[in-house]
């Protein structure tokens with residue numbers, strides 16, 4: 001059921017600042033750019049930094065860079081490949097695609113609804 005349509009995803013791409021990005025436990029260990037799953041955080045991977053607009057939120061208000069959920073669990077990372085390709089210089093990688101979040105919200109609502 002889990003289909004990834006990354007071509008649909010729009011990233012923020014603004015210049016990154018000091019704020020680091022976080023991911024939820026579903027996206028833990030996944031590269032924010034290419035979605036590669038990493039079992040462990042390697043020294044060649046880099047922490048994700050966000051732009052000031054996306055990163056400057058009140059403590060406890062941080063959201064998953066990938067899906068926007070508020071239940072974050074880990075720092076977000078770029079995988080070794082994307083670091084080597086210089087993807088971290090592409091700017092803030094936060095996914096801006098609202099339709100995906102709306103779709104998830106609909107799915108969640110459907111799952112929570114009594115049968």
Ligand SMILES: [Zn+2]
Pocket residue numbers: 031032033034035036078079080081082083
């Ligand atoms: Zn990657």
Ligand SMILES: [Zn+2]
Pocket residue numbers: 012013014050051052053054055092093094
């Ligand atoms: Zn941003």
Ligand SMILES: [Zn+2]
Pocket residue numbers: 023024025026027064065066067068069
């Ligand atoms: Zn997530």
